[in-house]
Amino acid sequence: MADIMRVNMSDLSVKKEPLAAKYAKFVGRALTDAIIFNEVPPKSDPLGAQNKLVFAPGLFGGTTAPNGGRISVGAKSPLTGGLKESNAGGQVAHALAKLGLAAVVIEGKAADPAARYVLDIDGAGNGSLMRADELAGLQTYETAAKMREFKGDAKVALVTIGPAGELGAKAAGIAFSDPKEYQNRWAGRGGLGAVMGSKGLKGIAVAATGAGLEHADKDAFIAAVRKFSTALKEHPVTGQGLPTYGTNVLANIINEAGGYPTRNFSDGRFAGVENVSGETMREITVARGGDVKHGCHTGCVIQCSRYYVDKDGKYVTKxxxxEGAWALGADCGIDDMDGIAALDRKCSDLGLDTIEMGATLGVYMEAGKLAWGDWKGALAALDGIVTGSADGKVLRDGAEATGKAFGVTRIPTVKHQAMPAYDPRPIQGIGVTYATSTQGADHTAGYSITSNVLGVGGTVDPLKPEGQAALSQGLQIATGMLDSFGLCIFVAFAVLDNPAAFEAIYEMASAHTGDTWTADDLMMLGKQALTMERLYNEAAGFTAADDRMPSFMLTEKLPPHDAVFTVSDADLDSVFDFVPETAKAMGISKPV
Amino acid sequence: MRIELALFASLEPYLPDSEPGSGRRTRMIDLPDGTTVGEVVARLGLPDQPRVCFIDGRGVKEDATIAGGSRLAIFPPVAGG
Incomplete structure (x- = not known):
């Protein structure tokens, strides 16, 4: 992968240029970070012409590395105000990588705010912008269907935004097509859909026709791929639990641990959990003839994705x-699986992040604007976002905006982004990640649930503060590496328990690139990504005060364990202690 | 003593045919005082693989002793996120 495609929405030009030397050592998340760090002023308006939206496949994009087809998407976030890197499955990462593109960078802003454009990247890896005003206001699945009509029989991977992104909603995400052409994989968090919308870009069609990439040492690469694939299939989580029940298998265990946030983080257990658990969702889907096991991108061997279908067996949503089942379920007191699926579909249609919107609806319900459990009322409230209702204009900007507008004091956010599906009081390791992550409250940034609850990668008592900062730090660094390589973070379950899985990653990297990658190199890449993010956020105005829990979590006891968050400020401030040394070694001090 | 037993995901078929508990995947069972988690695992014939066990919502090892009136929940290795 040697080229960057630069798409200038101001003058409608599309150019390809070789990857600059300063970017040559970065891929995926690290490349996304480096481009924003070097090219987007930290104080710039996230929805202005100076912001840039980056799409970057990881090191293993375009290869057969198992679970190596994730796409990194980044920009300055309109939600957090910091550097946002959101990561998704779907087909586009492989498609871009096979066309020789290390990144596509969307720059500038269309002169006419009413104009809509589609970026078409052809089978030769060349891009052009097409005016497509007829797509204005279309929902996600409609947009994808229209774009496929434009393309005829051409095999393409699609990137789209919904109407929420066009409206500049801070909770708007970006959707990617899956292997069966459903537009249902999401870079949901941080309002990146609004950044894309602000530029006048409604979609991207990428020719999915490129050949697989060559390897420096093909035999060694194949051997490492086999080793990695075997490790993933042999681990009970990635080989059995996830493929059988999907990610929602977590509902019962997190509820059991007393950390399943219920009715806007006021309880750690949800009485209706059995109606909405992964086990129950599987029973419903199997009974209705739905698909209960597939990968979200080509090359996935874990296969935790599935399709939710209605009583007639018709596709409703992924x-x-x-996270979505929790946000649109327990956090809103909703225990109706079809209701949750309808809300998930509604968020997808409008182009909204399910985590942020579930948390937003939870806050809205706490304000008394809607009854707990009223999923039909919630559907109508979400519709108000695009019809322009007075409340919809608030809801679209997320949980914190909604809480402030309606006088709610229990607002579960860090750096303006809503917390996901684990209460950090009885699961304190994830609280360290929420508090300190450059991304705002984000579970994927450092998934401490592993050792806190799941017994993967050792055990750290979730109710005590000891050991949580070190746990989160290690996981945040490892995640920075996985996101840069384009690997699904679920490979971490095998990597944490089986040294062979970790070895296979650097063996695949070495055999693919011809460079020598070591375990230390992998961790250094993660540190470099985080260092650029951290320095960027500091320049954007973040301080240690932003690395803290919302105050109610320090005093309000959460049932059933009556837990409060007790990790000290000093521990929180230690998580990024590697930044000065890493920055020095990188020769960087502050962004552009 | 009587406790509530909960078995989830692939362990659900190992639920004994006894009085239902508070949820769909729970049963009430009678055990001798001082029974450990490991003894319950053996009695149920659970598969020989890693497990995650909770007594009253707190993670425990298999040598933990169960008190009457408590809830024992056992999960196979699961994850997500």
Whole structure:
């Protein structure tokens, strides 16, 4: 992968240029970070012409590395105000990588705010912008269907935004097509859909026709791929639990641990959990003839994705993921699986992040604007976002905006982004990640649930503060590496328990690139990504005060364990202690 | 003593045919005082693989002793996120 495609929405030009030397050592998340760090002023308006939206496949994009087809998407976030890197499955990462593109960078802003454009990247890896005003306001699946009409029989991977992104909603995400052409994989978090919308870009069609990439040492690469694939299939989580039940298998265990946030983080257990658990969702889907096991991108061997279908067996939405099922379920007091699926579909249609919107609806319900459990009322409230209702204009910007507008004091956010599906009081390791992550409250940034609850990668008592900062730090660094390589973070379950899985990653990297990658190199890449993010956020105005829990979590005891968050400020401030040394070694001090 | 037993995901078929508990995947069972988690695992014939066990919502090892009136929940290795 040697080229960057630069798409200038101001003058409508599309150019390819070789990857600059300063970017040559970065891929995926690290490349996304480096481009934003070097090219987007930290104080710039996230929805202005200076912001840039980056799409970057990882090191293993375009190869047969198992679970190596994730796409990194980044920009300055309109939600957090910091550097946002959101990561998704789907087909586009492989498609871009096979066309020799290390990144596509969307720059500038269309002169006419009413104009809509589609970026078409052809089978030769060349891009052009097409005016497509007829797509204005179309929902996600409609947009994808229209774009496929434009393309005829051409095999393409699609990137789209919904109407929420066009409206500049801070909770708007970006959707990617899956292997069966459902537009249902999401870079949901941080409002990146609004960044894309602000530029006038409604979609991207990428020719999915490129050949697989060559390897420096093909035999060694194949051997490492086999080793990695075997490790993933042999681990009970990636080989059995996830493929059988999907991510929502977590509902019962997190509820059991007392950390399943219920009715806007006021309880750690949800009485209706059995109606909405992964086990129950599987029973419903199997009974209705739905698909209960597939990968979200080509090359996935874990296969945790599924499709949720209605009583007639018709596709409704992706098999609701754990986070979405929780956000649109327990956090709103909703225990109706079809209701949750309808809300998930509504978020997808409008182009909204399910985590942020579930948390937003939870806050809205706490304000008394809607009854707990009223999923039909919630559907109508979400519709108000695009019809322009007074409340919809608030809801679209997320949980914190909604809480402030309606006088709610229990607002579960860090750096303005809503917390996902684990209460950090009885699961304190994830709280360290929420508090300190450059991304705002984000579980994927450092998934401490592993050792806190799941017994993967050792055990750290979730109710005590000891050991949580070190746990989160290690996981945040490892995640920075996985996101840069384009690997699904679920490979971490095998990597944490089986040294062979970790070895296979650097063996695949070495055999693919011809460079020598070591375990230390992998961790250094993760540190470099985080260092650029951290320095960027500091320049954007973040301080240690932003690395803290919302105050109610320090005092309000959460049932059933009556837990409060007790990790010290000093521990939180230690998580990024590697930044000065890493920055020095990288020769960087502050962004552009 | 009587406790509530909960078995989830692939362990659900190992639920004994006894009085239902508070949820769909739970049963009430009678055990001798001082029974450990490991003894319950053996009695149920659970498969020989890693497990995650909770007594009253707190993670425990298999040598933990169960008190009457408590809830024992056992999960196979699961994850997500």
């Amino acid at each position: 098999g609701v993921e754990y």
